[in-house]
Amino acid sequence: MEKIYKRPEAMQKRPTGYCPGCLHGVANKIICGLIDEFGIVDNTVAVQPIGCGALMCWTTDTDQIISLHGRAPATATGIKRSAPEKFVLVYQGDGDLASIGLAEIMHCANRGENLTVVFVNNSIFGMTGGQMAPTTLMGQKATTAKDGRTPLQGYPMHMCEIINQLTAPVYIERCALDSPAHVLAAEKAIRKGFKNQLENKGFSFIELLSNCPTNWGMSPVKSLEFMRNETMKEFPLGVFRDRSEEV
Amino acid sequence: MSKLFLKGNEAVAEAAVRGGCRFFAGYPITPQNEIPEYLSKRLPEVGGAFVQGESELASINMVIGASYIGTRAMTSSSGPGLSLMSEGLSTMAATPFPAVILNVMRGGPGTGAIQGAQMDYLQATKAPGHGGFRLLAYAPSTIQEAVDLVYLAFDKAWEYKAPTLVLMDGCIGSLMEPVELPPMKEVQREEYPLYTSPHLNPGNPKRRCSATMITNERDHEDWNRVQAARYATIEKNELRVEEYMMDDAEYVIVAYGTSARVAKSTIRQLRDKGIKVGLIRPITVWPFPYESLRKLDETKVKGILCLELSIPALMVEDVDRGVQGRIPIATYGRAAGIVFSSEEVEEQMMLHIEQDWK
Numbered sequence: 001m002e003k004i005y006k007r008p009e010a011m012q013k014r015p016t017g018y019c020p021g022c023l024h025g026v027a028n029k030i031i032c033g034l035i036d037e038f039g040i041v042d043n044t045v046a047v048q049p050i051g052c053g054a055l056m057c058w059t060t061d062t063d064q065i066i067s068l069h070g071r072a073p074a075t076a077t078g079i080k081r082s083a084p085e086k087f088v089l090v091y092q093g094d095g096d097l098a099s100i101g102l103a104e105i106m107h108c109a110n111r112g113e114n115l116t117v118v119f120v121n122n123s124i125f126g127m128t129g130g131q132m133a134p135t136t137l138m139g140q141k142a143t144t145a146k147d148g149r150t151p152l153q154g155y156p157m158h159m160c161e162i163i164n165q166l167t168a169p170v171y172i173e174r175c176a177l178d179s180p181a182h183v184l185a186a187e188k189a190i191r192k193g194f195k196n197q198l199e200n201k202g203f204s205f206i207e208l209l210s211n212c213p214t215n216w217g218m219s220p221v222k223s224l225e226f227m228r229n230e231t232m233k234e235f236p237l238g239v240f241r242d243r244s245e246e247v
Numbered sequence: 248m249s250k251l252f253l254k255g256n257e258a259v260a261e262a263a264v265r266g267g268c269r270f271f272a273g274y275p276i277t278p279q280n281e282i283p284e285y286l287s288k289r290l291p292e293v294g295g296a297f298v299q300g301e302s303e304l305a306s307i308n309m310v311i312g313a314s315y316i317g318t319r320a321m322t323s324s325s326g327p328g329l330s331l332m333s334e335g336l337s338t339m340a341a342t343p344f345p346a347v348i349l350n351v352m353r354g355g356p357g358t359g360a361i362q363g364a365q366m367d368y369l370q371a372t373k374a375p376g377h378g379g380f381r382l383l384a385y386a387p388s389t390i391q392e393a394v395d396l397v398y399l400a401f402d403k404a405w406e407y408k409a410p411t412l413v414l415m416d417g418c419i420g421s422l423m424e425p426v427e428l429p430p431m432k433e434v435q436r437e438e439y440p441l442y443t444s445p446h447l448n449p450g451n452p453k454r455r456c457s458a459t460m461i462t463n464e465r466d467h468e469d470w471n472r473v474q475a476a477r478y479a480t481i482e483k484n485e486l487r488v489e490e491y492m493m494d495d496a497e498y499v500i501v502a503y504g505t506s507a508r509v510a511k512s513t514i515r516q517l518r519d520k521g522i523k524v525g526l527i528r529p530i531t532v533w534p535f536p537y538e539s540l541r542k543l544d545e546t547k548v549k550g551i552l553c554l555e556l557s558i559p560a561l562m563v564e565d566v567d568r569g570v571q572g573r574i575p576i577a578t579y580g581r582a583a584g585i586v587f588s589s590e591e592v593e594e595q596m597m598l599h600i601e602q603d604w605k
Contacts, residue, residue, distance in 0.1 A: 012450055057447050057458060065315050066458035068334055071308035074300065078312020081296040082270050083436070107301035
């Protein structure tokens with residue numbers, strides 16, 4: 001008998017810290033699987049954010065550092081510039097990356113740092129209990145937007161599109177984690193992001209649309225329907241830039 | 248070795264390189280700009296990396312990254328920048344991540360004055376950030392001393408695995424003086440153990456894991472104890488102070504950095520007139536030389552002047568903690584980039600000597 005589905009070697013043998021139905025675990029598993037695939041478990045540094053994404057520290061069996069809130073791209077810059085031979089993964093949520101860390105991600109992308117950024121966007125501050133994020137949809141309820149987000153609280157920020165205004169990035173794609181087909185596409189995108197860094201091609205940015213059943217107040221299945229009906233309308237999937245072959 | 252005539256900021260930048268610094272990130276702020284300017288060209292020459300951060304927030308986090316991977320790293324800034332870096336400093340003191348932090352002080356508070364001053368004493372010694380921690384902090388008063396202390400600060404940072412502060416002031420940064428540079432040190436990247444690793448990944452302790460949040464309360468409290476023990480060791484071993492003309496002193500000036508330079512001139516002027524004045528000059532402001540003040544004989548010493556380029560006086564509480572009310576303490580300061588002359592300080596001394604310290 002052949003074992004065709006197993007826990008990636010790069011994953012710690014313990015439960016994840018995520019809520020039931022949360023797709024962070026899927027994102028983590030894709031990443032760990034790719035670390036196995038490229039054989040880089042001993043050479044990887046996972047730079048993690050503040051927020052639910054920080055729970056990745058219980059998942060990846062690699063070197064890792066939980067950076068300060070929003071500063072993962074800066075911390076990763078310091079690591080990569082000092083140790084270019086390391087594979088440095090940046091993992092951030094939408095509160096971390098698009099709110100408090102907006103300057104750091106923009107300038108890291110603008111410098112074209114040779115990094116792979118995986119951006120998990122679930123349109124909410126999860127860890128702190130469901131406050132509005134820069135990516136919260138118009139009308140979507142949050143604990144700091146009790147009747148739904150209004151224009152007074154700004155509009156959803158589209159990070160792929162914003163970063164696509166810069167010259168330096170090599171690869172920008174938005175994927176989703178709601179279905180097996182989309183998960184496979186996300187894996188393909190992150191694989192490309194890994195490969196770009198390993199081949200010294202420069203900055204790759206992969207956004208993963210995700211859910212938050214706990215703070216959206218939905219069952220996991222309902223949260224997937226919400227992603228398909230609402231989130232993906234606001235945040236279209238697709239490749240925004242791919243210069244992987246040109247550089 | 249021959250002496251070079253160098254500007255303070257450039258001299259300390261070269262001293263850092265010679266002390267093994269191979270990573271620098273920083274954001275422009277006066278009066279320290281020559282440091283990043285010099286290192287932007289110099290670091291690549293020695294195989295190091297320079298990044299102009301998009302802010303002080305980013306810069307200190309870049310330094311954290313470089314330190315995490317074992318590179319001798321540094322940043323420099325001035326008061327407002329240090330405030331922005333304070334979350335990073337708190338993290339670095341805790342994790343701990345060694346690095347050298349240079350504060351070329353200017354006038355405060357707020358955006359303040361761009362000229363040199365000494366207004367970050369409390370920030371440096373009491374609360375460089377949230378969460379309760381200490382930084383070994385050197386306060387040079389000549390360019391030669393600044394060079395020597397920056398060089399030493401790298402060794403101390405790595406000895407204690409803790410961020411180390413060099414509290415210069417804008418005057419020291421901007422002066423030019425003859426200086427002898429220390430030899431070039433060849434330092435390799437050095438990955439040191441992190442306390443947090445076994446707590447974040449108990450199944451694989453060889454992984455290098457860093458966080459400043461440990462979800463088990465007892466582990467976190469143990470970690471606080473480890474940090475407290477480190478501060479106690481630094482306090483015991485790293486105190487530096489200069490006692491100048493103190494043997495027969497009847498009056499004492501306490502001053503550090505540029506103020507101490509002026510104080511020495513004042514003391515010579517007063518001694519020419521037969522008035523016996525001495526100087527206690529903290530070279531480390533944390534740990535503070537309380538003992539130098541504690542041992543003063545109140546039957547002999549009639550008065551103390553705490554002298555700073557700061558209004559209000561900031562160091563006076565530490566001076567009094569050593570003196571414990573036994574000897575009268577006066578304060579004198581100028582601020583906003585105005586530096587007192589030795590004659591001005593002499594006048595202040597005479598005022599107290601003739602009126603309050605009889």
